[in-house]
Amino acid sequence: MSGRIIETRDLRKTFEFGDVVVHALRGISVEVPTGQFVAIIGKSGSGKSTFMNILGCLDRPSSGTYRLEGRDISDRSADERAELRSEQIGFVFQAFNLIPRTSALENVELPLVYGGVSRSQQHIRGLEALDRVGLAHRADHHPSQLSGGEQQRVAIARALVNQPRLLLADEPTGNLDTSTSGEIMQIISELNRDQGITVVLVTHEPEIAAYADRVLTFRDGEIIADAAQLQPLPTSPAPPAKAEMSRDVAEESA
Ligand SMILES: Nc1ncnc2c1ncn2[C@@H]1O[C@H](COP(=O)(O)OP(=O)(O)OP(=O)(O)O)[C@@H](O)[C@H]1O
Ligand SMILES: [Mg+2]
Numbered sequence: 001m002s003g004r005i006i007e008t009r010d011l012r013k014t015f016e017f018g019d020v021v022v023h024a025l026r027g028i029s030v031e032v033p034t035g036q037f038v039a040i041i042g043k044s045g046s047g048k049s050t051f052m053n054i055l056g057c058l059d060r061p062s063s064g065t066y067r068l069e070g071r072d073i074s075d076r077s078a079d080e081r082a083e084l085r086s087e088q089i090g091f092v093f094q095a096f097n098l099i100p101r102t103s104a105l106e107n108v109e110l111p112l113v114y115g116g117v118s119r120s121q122q123h124i125r126g127l128e129a130l131d132r133v134g135l136a137h138r139a140d141h142h143p144s145q146l147s148g149g150e151q152q153r154v155a156i157a158r159a160l161v162n163q164p165r166l167l168l169a170d171e172p173t174g175n176l177d178t179s180t181s182g183e184i185m186q187i188i189s190e191l192n193r194d195q196g197i198t199v200v201l202v203t204h205e206p207e208i209a210a211y212a213d214r215v216l217t218f219r220d221g222e223i224i225a226d227a228a229q230l231q232p233l234p235t236s237p238a239p240p241a242k243a244e245m246s247r248d249v250a251e252e253s254a
Contacts, residue, residue, distance in 0.1 A: 003070070005166055005198045006032035006055060011064035013050050013221075024050040025061070026221035034165070037192045037199045039209035042218030048202045049170055051218070055200060056091045056168045057081035069165070086111060090159025090167045090197075094174035096151040098143040098158075104130060105139040108157045115162070129157035133187055149180035156187060167191060169201040173208055185211050 013025040024047045032038055040048050053059040054066060057073065060081075065074045073084060085091075098107050109126040117125070130136045133153035143151050152172060159167060169188065173181035189211050192199045201212065209215050210229070217225035 003034055004031050004067075005034040005069055006030070006200070007065075007067040007070075008054075009065045011051070011054065011061045011066060013047070013054065013059070014062045023221055025054075027064070028221075028223060030216065030223065030226070032198060032200065034198055035192070035196045036214060037189070037212045038201070039212035039215045040200065040202045040218060041204065041206075041209050041215060046218040047221040048218050050221075052168055052170045052200065052202055055166075056089055057085040058091070086115065086162055088165050090156075090162070090164040092152070092155050092159050092167070092169040092172045094171040096143070096148075096155040096175075098151055098154055100143055103140050103142060104135060104146065104154045104157075107143070107154055108161050111158060111162050125161055126157075129161040130154070132160060132191075133157045147180070148176050149183055152176065152180075152184055153187065156184070156191075160191070165198060167197050167199045169199065171202050171204065173203065173205070178207075181205075181208065 007030075009029050011025055011028040012023070015022040015024055026047075028047075028051060040051070042048055050059070054061050055068075057068075057076075058081075061074055065072055067073070068084065068088065073081065076084070098104075099110070105123070105126050108129050109122045112122045112125060127136055127139060130139055133156050135150060135153050135157065138146060138150060138154075141150075143154070146154065152175075156172075167188070172188070173184050176184060185208060188199060188201065191197045199212075201208070203209050213229060213231060215225070215227050215229060216223050217227075
């Protein structure tokens with residue numbers, strides 16, 4: 001399905017404790033077309049994670065609407081949101097949030113355990129997801145036996161195992177060094193480009209935001225900039241293929 005996967009209208013979120021009121025989101029209206037790769041940047045405390053948690057159905061807005069694939073889910077119950085989340089959304093966090101003393105494969109299978117998927121199907125799909133992040137050979141390792149980058153790849157595999165249409169990543173490279181961050185971004189870019197998964201990713205680093213098609217800048221709970229980014233053309237073999245195609249077309253019309 002094409003069209004808009006995300007549509008928010010005047011989304012607001014207020015946290016109150018005692019006399020203190022925090023306006024974490026002050027009217028976020030944004031539309032994300034299916035298949036887009038969006039980066040969100042902005043200072044600490046600007047509302048990025050609050051927004052992501054609402055997009056990921058982990059939290060509800062105080063007011064405003066959120067439509068996910070055309071369905072208004074602003075006022076769905078916790079159970080309904082959990083179901084939507086497991087069907088449509090993969091979430092990756094800065095802290096990898098893997099279960100310790102449990103194998104990579106079991107971590108990845110976890111979202112399937114409650115979904116009525118047979119044990120053998122869980123294994124097949126878990127291994128497929130690990131393979132997509134290049135970690136099938138580490139299926140039996142526990143998180144403590146994996147590098148930070150590998151742990152984040154397991155977390156991405158877990159986010160993918162339900163074949164979500166939307167991948168949300170809140171500072172997925174925040175705990176990783178530069179070259180490992182690059183590997184993680186390659187994987188996320190490929191999921192977006194090759195499988196059409198819509199990506200919304202929060203980052204503090206301009207080099208990470210550079211992977212996206214579009215950058216939203218948050219400040220004090222508002223979007224203060226919304227900029228499209230040109231992506232470099234894919235490297236070979238795409239250019240030769242295009243050249244051949246145009247030659248064919250030229251011959252046909254000759
Ligand atoms: N559960 C909560 N209860 C109270 N206040 C909260 C809660 N979550 C967030 N806030 C406040 O809302 C504002 C936005 O927080 P948020 O976590 O969305 O910022 P952020 O842009 O993700 O920051 P960072 O870059 O540091 O992760 C902050 O002032 C924060 O203190
Ligand atoms: Mg945050």
